[in-house]
Amino acid sequence: FASQTPLACKSFIQNCLDNYYLGCEFHRVVPGFCVQTGDPSNTGDGGVNGAYGGPFADEIHSRLRFRTRGMVAMANANRPNSNGSQFFITLDKCEELERKHTIFGKVADATIFNVIRIGEGELEEGTERPVHPVRITGAEVVVNPFENVVARTKKAADADEAAKDTAADGKGKVRQREGRAQLSKARKNLVSFDDDDGDGGGDDDDDDVSGA
Numbered sequence: 001f002a003s004q005t006p007l008a009c010k011s012f013i014q015n016c017l018d019n020y021y022l023g024c025e026f027h028r029v030v031p032g033f034c035v036q037t038g039d040p041s042n043t044g045d046g047g048v049n050g051a052y053g054g055p056f057a058d059e060i061h062s063r064l065r066f067r068t069r070g071m072v073a074m075a076n077a078n079r080p081n082s083n084g085s086q087f088f089i090t091l092d093k094c095e096e097l098e099r100k101h102t103i104f105g106k107v108a109d110a111t112i113f114n115v116i117r118i119g120e121g122e123l124e125e126g127t128e129r130p131v132h133p134v135r136i137t138g139a140e141v142v143v144n145p146f147e148n149v150v151a152r153t154k155k156a157a158d159a160d161e162a163a164k165d166t167a168a169d170g171k172g173k174v175r176q177r178e179g180r181a182q183l184s185k186a187r188k189n190l191v192s193f194d195d196d197d198g199d200g201g202g203d204d205d206d207d208d209v210s211g212a
Contacts (some may be wrong), residue, residue, distance in 0.1 A: 008104035016050035016139035025133035038086035070107035073202035
């Protein structure tokens with residue numbers, strides 16, 4: 001749902017391109033409700049920064065609802081506009097989550113049965129922690145609707161090439177210093193998106209799916 005929730009979609013795609021989710025466990029399973037992942041620490045307490053270097057705003061869209069299983073949405077820190085990298089997939093309709101979480105995707109076709117199997121795994125007694133958690137082993141971005149979202153390693157390489165071109169153009173040390181400054185800036189802030197948070201007006205009530 002890139003048009004309706006661009007912030008969440010950009011963050012998710014960026015993390016996929018960067019292999020940020022590689023090795024992440026589905027660390028939380030609530031039978032009949034949701035499965036949750038996206039925390040590289042696999043504790044449920046990490047992954048708070050996501051692709052933006054900090055939490056990003058909710059994007060609540062009236063046409064995106066928790067009316068069926070397979071909806072993919074951002075987990076948060078039990079307060080509005082606290083989205084990071086963690087996300088969850090619903091196992092059933094979850095109308096109690098309406099206007100509390102940003103929905104940015106939906107599981108396609110028969111893949112939902114893999115999600116259901118994750119939701120049926122054995123849990124540690126008295127917890128939502130799987131005994132044998134499923135891990136993410138890879139991610140492929142088949143269609144990327146955002147031209148400015150590329151793998152961070154590629155952005156660093158492009159910045160290196162730009163700096164070399166600047167140094168080789170024969171226009172002196174001033175241009176060379178400018179190239180190095182641009183390279184340094186690129187390495188410190190390799191993801192540069194439009195700062196259009198578009199607060200979706202999420203509820204202030206406690207959320208049922210958190211980053212913890």
